[in-house]
Amino acid sequence: MKNVTxxxxxxxxxxxxxxxxxxxxxxxxxxxxxxxEWIGPAFCQWxxxxxxxxxxxxxxxxRLLNQLNFYVMPVFNVDGYDFSWTTDRFWRKTxxxxxxxxxxGVDANRNWKVKWCDEGASSHPCDDTYCGxxxxxxxxxxxxxxxxxxxxxxxxxxxSIHAYAQMLLYPYxxxxxxxxxxxxxxxxxxxxxLYSAYGVRYRYGPASTTxxxxxxxxxxxxxxxxxxxxxxxxxxxxxxxGFLLPESLIxxxxxxxxxxxxxxxxxxxxxxxxxxxxxxxxxSLFDKT
Numbered sequence: 001m002k003n004v005t006x007x008x009x010x011x012x013x014x015x016x017x018x019x020x021x022x023x024x025x026x027x028x029x030x031x032x033x034x035x036x037e038w039i040g041p042a043f044c045q046w047x048x049x050x051x052x053x054x055x056x057x058x059x060x061x062x063r064l065l066n067q068l069n070f071y072v073m074p075v076f077n078v079d080g081y082d083f084s085w086t087t088d089r090f091w092r093k094t095x096x097x098x099x100x101x102x103x104x105g106v107d108a109n110r111n112w113k114v115k116w117c118d119e120g121a122s123s124h125p126c127d128d129t130y131c132g133x134x135x136x137x138x139x140x141x142x143x144x145x146x147x148x149x150x151x152x153x154x155x156x157x158x159x160s161i162h163a164y165a166q167m168l169l170y171p172y173x174x175x176x177x178x179x180x181x182x183x184x185x186x187x188x189x190x191x192x193x194l195y196s197a198y199g200v201r202y203r204y205g206p207a208s209t210t211x212x213x214x215x216x217x218x219x220x221x222x223x224x225x226x227x228x229x230x231x232x233x234x235x236x237x238x239x240x241x242g243f244l245l246p247e248s249l250i251x252x253x254x255x256x257x258x259x260x261x262x263x264x265x266x267x268x269x270x271x272x273x274x275x276x277x278x279x280x281x282x283x284s285l286f287d288k289t
């Protein structure tokens with residue numbers, strides 16, 4: 001499996017917890033959709049480490065790992081992330097080529113097939129919110145969408161980790177009308193759990209009114225495709241450091257976010273009594289077609 005620059009990528013799968021032959025509900029977590037948001041990949045790696053290392057002594061984590069499948073993608077936008085380390089620290093988009101312009105890349109959170117290239121997205125390839133030439137034009141988006149479609153009956157929560165703003169967002173991004181009590185309750189529980197760690201406050205609500213209107217977003221696509229709990233985190237901070245979050249804040253940010261993610265997973269798992277979990281770390285699903 002390769003991405004647009006032909007960088008080979010791997011798929012790592014771990015087995016944690018008790019086996020069971022019945023299919024389990026699943027939680028999807030992705031990080032690094034936008035290249036410059038470095039705290040995202042840090043959290044996804046933290047989640048995997050903590051989930052495995054705390055299995056024996058954390059009863060909540062153990063129950064979740066026994067009862068749910070977790071699919072974790074630490075770096076969604078591998079090429080863009082690499083470019084943000086080597087060339088342009090504030091690069092946002094993918095690194096796909098455009099044959100009519102010298103500008104590279106597509107906003108991977110405007111490229112999903114839901115109200116594609118409508119309000120809050122740009123049709124110009126040089127803009128940071130460029131929606132792409134067509135929905136799922138980016139191999140990264142196409143591969144994840146394909147995976148989620150294949151497993152849509154089992155995936156009950158979709159979580160995308162971004163930065164920054166200290167918000168927990170849910171659908172819809174492109175309109176103002178959705179008010180689902182299940183999403184509101186889960187979001188409230190998550191930000192309450194997050195606050196319990198260090199007293200950091202997060203706002204929560206529909207993405208369109210809490211942050212801004214956008215189209216072609218992953219949470220809207222996930223929700224429209226039958227995943228009942230679809231959330232996007234905007235992690236620390238609120239602008240003082242912005243994308244340049246210092247190393248000293250990585251640990252507390254990951255610790256508090258872990259509590260919030262566990263709260264969402266617990267909501268997902270309220271009616272599940274199963275006893276097996278497979279923690280699959282998806283370092284990439286990029287499949288060049």
